[in-house]
Amino acid sequence: MPSLEASKKDLEKLVKKKFACKEELETALEFAKCELDSIEGDKLSIGVKDTNRPDLLSTEGIARELRSRYTKDRGVPKYMVKKSGVTLIVDKNVAKIRPCIAAALIKNIKVTEDFLIQMIQLQEKVCLTFGKRRKEAAIGLYDWKKLKAPMHYKAFKLREKKFIPLEYKVEMDLEEILLEHPKGKEYKHLLEGFDKYPLLLDSKGAVASMPPIINSQLTGKVSEETKEVLVEVTGYTQETVNTALDVMVSAIAERGFSVYSVKIKYPDKTIVTPTFKPKKVTVNLGSVTRLTGLDLTPKQAKELLEKARYNVRTAKGKLLCEYPSYRQDILHEVDVIEDVLISTGYNKIEPAPVELACTGSESSEALAMDSAREICVGMGLQEVLTFTMTSREKQAKKIGLKENDFVEIANPVSINYEVFRKNILPELLDFLGKNKHCLYPQKIFEIGKCLELDESKENKVREPVKLCVVLSGKGAEFTVIKSALDALCKNMNWEHSIEDSNISFLEKGKQGKVTIGSKKGFFGELNKKTLEEFGLEMPTACFEIET
Amino acid sequence: MELKQTAESLSDIEKKTLKALEQEKFIGLEELSKKSNVQIDSTRRAIAWLEEKDFVELEERKESSTELTERGKEYALKGLPEENMLKTLQGIGGVGDFPEVMNKAGFSKEEFNFALGYNKKKNFISILPGEKPRIQLTGVAEEIKEESLQETLKKIESGEKIENEKSRELETRGLVKNVEKTVRKAKLNSRGIEALKLLGTIKQRAYNIQGKVPELFIGKKQPYMRFLLEARRKLAEIGFIEMESPLIVSEFYNFDALFQPQGHPARQWSDTYQLKRPKKGELPDKKIVERVKATHENGWKTGSKGWQYTWSAEIAKRLMPTAHCTAHSARQLAKGVKVPGKYFAVARCYRPDVVDARHLIEFNQMEGIIIDESMNFRKLLGMLKQFAVEFAGTDKVKFAPDYFPFTEPSCELQVKHPKLGWVELGGSGIFRPELALPLGIKEPVLAWGIGIDRLAMVKLGIKDIRQLFSDDLNWLRNAKVAQ
Incomplete structure (x- = not known):
């Protein structure tokens, strides 16, 4: 869940309402699907729950969503867009690299600290979440006074152009930036496989930025002195870059600054951005009442949606809705219906009891596990719980097995958790090794799933539930463990047969294989080598069997 | 803890041991065990507990004693060869040839030779020459009313002291050995004497119900x-x-x-x-x-x-x-x-x-x-x-x-x-x-x-x-x- 920094005063100014207490602010934030993580004086930390709403990633965006609940400013917000007369010319050589771009100009800006913080935060968070780490949308902000129209978006070879990247003092060519600049290293994979790289330049050929990597120190920097800003978004589809631009620019416009459009001249067509053209969706009133369980008249539904920034016309049991262009999360009428509920207020809705005649049951697997567990507890054993993910070292090497056919993780966080266990025993021996300071005898068991490769299953693994019992201390020998095994089988009503075995981690002559129908297992005394591997000094005996 | 309380909480074996102890003289634990009729293991444990409660004074001393060797133990059981030879001869009328004596006595060749040499030297027997030489009792043996060496060995086995001369002879023959042992002895100290007096007035042992008992770890679910x-x-x-x-x-x-x-x-x-x-x-x-x-x-x-x-x-x-x-x-x-x-x-x-x-x-x-x-x-x-x-x-x-x-x-x-x-x-x-x-x-x-x-x-x-x-x-x- 993305988290935002905001100023309470700034938020109140934009909402046009003061929040008297923490609870009031918390309730208000629910209208924007947000929660208050912390409040310290004026400083707010806000969690934005909906990861599909980039428009909520700024104080301006949240304020817009709240203002409609407390003032008459409802429906789709209207932003004036004037023509700037500026053109951005797209060269055909970016078509295969990073083809789409959208841009806008903002004028009459009065830069405040709050504004600067919010813009940088919004830019970063939108690129990260909606833009999928700059891949689908990368945003650039520029001091327009330092650039000269028309702008050009064109790709160049590695050594062809030089500029001073942001926060650097020396000029670097494109290759140097990709290899040496921290942002170059972080994002160069987005341009992998091309011999040319896209640049944004002004009419004099000065580099403004290298999208989606880095801006230029000279022009691509917004400061307290900035009066006019160029906003630009690059990506792979026009729809995505337009949405990102609308998110960015509408937030800036919330502060009352003037928005100017830019002509984007592609080789084959010319478009103008931003448009703020509302999007449309139709909702059946019947769907609303059915899904919410609320008896709403068309008028009530319309009012609730207007508070959620929709424009609504009602016709023949249908709600014809328009919603702001900065939203791209509405795929289905259910998305609109949720906004009806949020506008109503979740805590104002009367819960209705679920009255269904259903008979419940636990799975047979779970019930069998319970029986085995009861028997083990009856034998005086302490249950332990270990992880199913473990290391090859424990599962094979330490118990003298060479096998390697484990279910294996492709992206382990650490080698301690790289494969799934095939047996529980090594995990319990490891457990005992960590508890040598505790009083003996130590008598433990675990019941749980293990994993084995199995081509015949839909998920290509067999997931047997195994029971492992380990006794450690004076007298933990063959007879004792066999008694325990016999007691388990007798009480589980299992017919078991025993054969000679030659298992690497058990003592020769004091071990055996157990078979119960199709289930298999082993039992016996641990040999000295295995005990040493796990640092154990006491005699130890075990059995492990499928349940 | 008060002396009385401590005395009350004594276990049975402690009480019996306390009563068998003396005020003036240190008694060895083996002897104590016999006297109190408490097994030696329990006596050792009781003494350790009594010492912890400060009722007894302990003394440890190194003492040397004579013990039987393996051969000695064997002879204590079946008799010494020379004595067995004499007994055998008496049983067959005082005279017999070599194989007869050997078989009757159940001797190995080595034992027979030793017994023959020994008895001859002591003049207990004489040898009658001939194609088949025979052994004959001389009568000297009958006159000697000395204790047999088998008896001596038995005495040593049961811990009795014997004359130095005899033990030296047995030692030379490898039938006994001298060993040094640490002997623990105990006697009552002044608190012990007090406790003993109190014991007379106490009828039953009271358990220390506040005392710690071993913890039991039960089987249970995680x-x-x-x-x-x-x-x-x-x-x-x-x-x-x-x-x-x-x-x-x-x-x-x-x-x-x-x-x-x-x-x-x-x-x-x-x-x-x-x-x-x-x-x-x-x-x-x-x-x-x-x-x-x-x-x-x-x-x-x-x-x-x-x-x-x-x-x-x-x-x-x-x-x-x-x-x-x-x-x-x-x-x-x-x-x-x-x-x-x-x-x-x-x-x-x-x-x-x-x-x-x-x-x-x-x-x-x-x-x-x-x-x-x-x-x-x-x-x-x-x-x-x-x-x-x-x-x-x-x-x-x-x-x-x-x-x-x-x-x-x-x-x-x-x-x-x-x-x-x-x-x-x-x-x-x-x-x-x-x-x-x-x-x-x-x-x-x-x-x-x-x-x-x-x-x-x-x-x-x-x-x-x-x-x-x-x-x-x-x-x-x-x-x-x-x-």
């Missing part, structure tokens, strides 16, 4: 497991059927069936585990796969716009450790459900993370679904309220908007904890049509998940999530069964 089992039982009781919950699922169930687009950041490596082996599993029924594909690409008949991209079956086939229980709900819906129906799973889930006090890479989730034509958002709230009562023991609840990729509307459940205030108990929602319809479900499906690990931590009073899988045996042994 605390977190017990919690999970109770939760599962409770769900079965309120009408939920447990679903299958494999550890390994295809991305199809973990993501695609849940309408998560294939390029979504949540499907990246950093957010979920992927498998190196096995790599790909099987997709369900072709009809379901076709519908899911169409829904992702253009919304199919669900009324949705879809995600507008080309869906790949190969990506959906990829296997992964289950990242969330909702995968099991999707699988259950695809495999068929009763309507009305309630289903649940309490299952292990996996996510790559750095393990710390708040994060595990392997944890449990508890999730479920309710399917019926009558389900709606108000019912969802009603269900959540019931869960608050069942699992948190409170009906003080608060609802808040929430977001999950697969439910719309979505709702968070908070409950009021007496100490912690408002805490999040779980998330819920109504499955999106893009999820339900392709799996063949036309009725609304309420879906819920409860943060079972967090709830267990509150119930078990633990702060570090790693303790749920505690590897500390002492902690497990000390965990209470009753909360």
